[in-house]
Amino acid sequence: MTELIFLGVDAGGTKTHALLVDETGHVLGRGHGGNGNHQTAFDEAKTSIDHACNQALQEAGVSKEQVTFAYFGLAGADREPDYVILRPMIASLGFTNHAIACDTMIGMRAGTHQSYGAVIISGTGLNAAARNPQGDELQYGGFGYMFGDGLGSGTDLAIHAFRSAIRAWEGREQPTLLTELVPQRLGYNSIQEMYDDALENSKRPSHSLAKVMFEAAEQGDAVAIRVLQEAGREHGNSVNALIKRLGMEQLTFDVVLTGSVLSRGSSPHMVDAINEAVLAVAPHAKTVKLTVDPVVGAVMSAMDSSSIVISDDVDAALRKITL
Known part of the structure; x- marks a missing residue:
């Protein structure tokens, strides 16, 4: 044989x-x-x-x-x-x-025991993809803010951390730990120093500030929790659009969560919001975190093919x- x-x-x-x-x-x-x-x-x-x-x-x-x-x-x-x-x-x-597909699809396959399902990849940017049992595939995201992408991604969370710290300092936002944590993470002695440097030298927030949002939420910060919940709902919205377009609302399948943002386990607020949003559209779906290398999904896809x-x-x- x-x-x-x-x-x-x-x-x-x-x-x-x-x-x-x-x-x-x-x-x-x-x-x-x-x-x-x-x-x-x-x-x-x-x-x-x-x-x-x-x-x-x-x-x-x-x-x-x-x-x-x-x-x-x-x-x-x-x-x-x-x-x-x-x-x-x-x-x-x-x-x-042979066959080719976007790398989002092998990430999905690596996270589930079925050949179909959905995936949300949230890192620097945000992507979502889904495949139904008939093999039809759709994907969303990765093209930037002008196309409606990236809301809730690491880049977006970093900007939200920065602007929330500024807004609270100026009295336009409720008090938040971000006022202390953000300048500290960026190496400034004060919000004023950070504010001036950003204006005078066109400094952009570091992507590392996304971590600060999770740290603040873990400590119970209301502003950070609200931002993460809004981000989770947007993540859910992105994959729900694909689920509906592929007619998967009543199916049982996994929504695989992967990427640096979703792999952080210090605060459950974003993932909880994703779960709530997805279940409202696909009540038999469940979210799972990717625990193996995506290349394993490529091998599984070769076997499926x-x-x-x-x-x-x-x-x-x-x-x-x-x-």
């Missing part, structure tokens, strides 16, 4: 991971590369992805022709113009059976993989 071999690739803006496994979930090879986002550097992205794949193949001692299916989760695979570029790029790597039913034992083996 011919051995079934599956390749999963997670190509991001800073690093690329490749993972080669057999049908039992046993790791055959691993590969690593640099920037895999074609939007920022096409040639570098292609080289990074090719290098990671070849490294995994060499470690396993197998050829591209022996790979049953290769699945590529790619940062920057956002719109059809991106796929026009990516389809020939990935095809040129030489894997006969080959009509392989992933057993509980194989699922468990895949979730134990470390890179």
Whole structure:
């Protein structure tokens, strides 16, 4: 019997991971590369992805022709113009059976035991994606404030922390711990010093201020709690729009939460607000946090694409993989 071999690739803006496994979930090879986002550097992205794949193949001692299916989760695979570029790029790597998708989809697959579901990725920016049982996929976000994106992301929370501290200092907001914590985190001795430096030198709030919002909320700060709850509702709104468009309201599925903002467990207010918003639209859905590397989702997607039913034992083996 011919051995079934599956390749999963997670190509991001800073690093690329490749993972080669057999049908039992046993790791055959691993590969690593640099920037895999074609939007920022096409040639570098292609080289990074090719290098990671070849490294995994060499470690396993197998050829591209022996790979049953290769699945590529790619940062920057956002719109059809991106796929026009990516389809020939990935095809040129030489894997006969392959598929590509945005990296949001492999993050979703890595967090759930089903081939369908939804995902919210909240880090510097905010993205959401969903796939229904028929395989239809939609995604949202990543294009910036002008397109209605990013509300509640790390960048947005940092700005809210900064402006809330200023507003409270000026008396336009109720007292908040942020008045003390924000300038302290940015290395200023006072709000006045921070205020003047921002105005006179066009200083922008550091993304690290998002952490301050969670710290203040953990201490019971009403302003921080309100901001996180509003952010959670916006996160829920982003994925709910996709759930409704894909007709998933009455299905049972997972909404996978991932990204640096959602991985912070110091304050439950944002996640609680997400749960409330999602359940109002999809009462049988549940939120889960991503606990494995997204490249595992790429391998699972390769198996799904080959009509392989992933057993509980194989699922468990895949979730134990470390890179």
